[in-house]
Amino acid sequence: MWKRSRIAVVGTGAVGREVLTALADADVPSEWITVLGSERGQGEELPYGDDDSLEVERLEDDSFRGQDVVILAVPIEHVRRLAHQAQAAGAWVIDVSPTFRLEANVPLALPALTGGKVTPPSTGRVIATPSPVTTALALGLAPLHARFGLSRVSVTALLGASSAGLGGVRELEKTTADLLSGKETEPVAFPHRLAFNLVPQVGPVEPGSGYTAEELSWSDELERLTPDWRERPVIAGTAIQVPTFFGHMLSVEVELKQDADIEAVRAAWKGSAQVKVLDDASERIYPMPMLVGSDPTVHVGRIRRVPAGARRFLLVLTLDNAGRGAALTAVETAAALIGRA
DSSP: OBOSOOEEEEOOSHHHHHHHHHHHHTTOOGGGEEEEEOGGGTTOEEEETTTEEEEEEEOOTTTTTTOSEEEEOSOGGGHHHHHHHHHHTTOEEEEOSSTTTTOTTSOBOOTTTTTTOOOOOSSSSEEEOOOHHHHHHHHHHHHHHHHHOEEEEEEEEEEOGGGGHHHHHHHHHHHHHHHHTTOOOOOSSSSSOOTTOOBSOOSOBOTTTOOBHHHHHHHHHHHHHOTTOSSOOEEEEEEEEOSOSSOEEEEEEEEESSOOOHHHHHHTTTTOTTEEEOOBGGGTBOOOGGGOTTOOSEEEEEEEEOTTOTTEEEEEEEEOTTIIIIIHHHHHHHHHHHOBO
16 A cells, blocks of 8 residues: 555656556555646546546645645656756656666666665655666566676667657657558657658767767666666677567676576576566567567577687576656656555
8 A cells, every 4th residue: 555645647658548557456556646748638538557546736826835745747848847846846756767877966767676675765756667678678678687797788779659759659650650641750859750761870979989868868878777787798789779668678798797597597487576587489479569569678688608708698688668767767757755544
């Protein structure tokens, strides 16, 4: 049971709706929840659990009054203003966007990695959550680090259209239909047309490095999440936008600090509540984005040793980016802040 509290969910896009699903799955009573959105969405009924619904209220200047927790799932350009308003009203703010992830005075929370614990900020009332890719890496690699240590991690991250929010999903739907009808449309959510295409750029490119902000964030966020890791692995990789709607897949090469065989590596995940091993390629059993919907775990499989590499292994990770990668972490953070009765 949760302690009685008032929780405002701001945003009715892909992540905002997943937050409502996660709250309902956690048995938070609907009367404790307020859904806030734009004037355009005002009055819309959103499902809550199996037999309830919540009406979207228009976001006003005083909407945060009396709220204990405000979960922001809104476009990045609105985050700082809304976070300031919610803090001024005395609420805890949980933000799922990149806005605060690397700010020193804002904790980065992943309760699934830290046994349900969250460190409150020393100043202010804002807490950030990591990106879905960082979440997959942190939860998927923590058992390997604990057992063998990690020297180096190379990542190719294949990101579904929902990484750009509901707008990205709708753009992929529309451009796919348009192309099948012989029409060409200009992209808005992505640098190039995503339908029937792959785009090797997710987010802006950082001057001088050639990496995107998304790619650089994985190492920086993991460092913030794992202060107890005495020696962190070097992490580098490429993010590629792919024409699927939901779910992220990561092709990962890891270099361990100790020799290991396949069975020892596979056994490292045994008993982890955060990881599900799907690893029997001969029977066509392996992680795929279509399998992670509404699953709170990270899936791992296709585990192989690099030829002539006693400490180097290849594997695949997948997670539900809107659910496990964003909404569920936000709700788990809220639970840690509010506490339970």
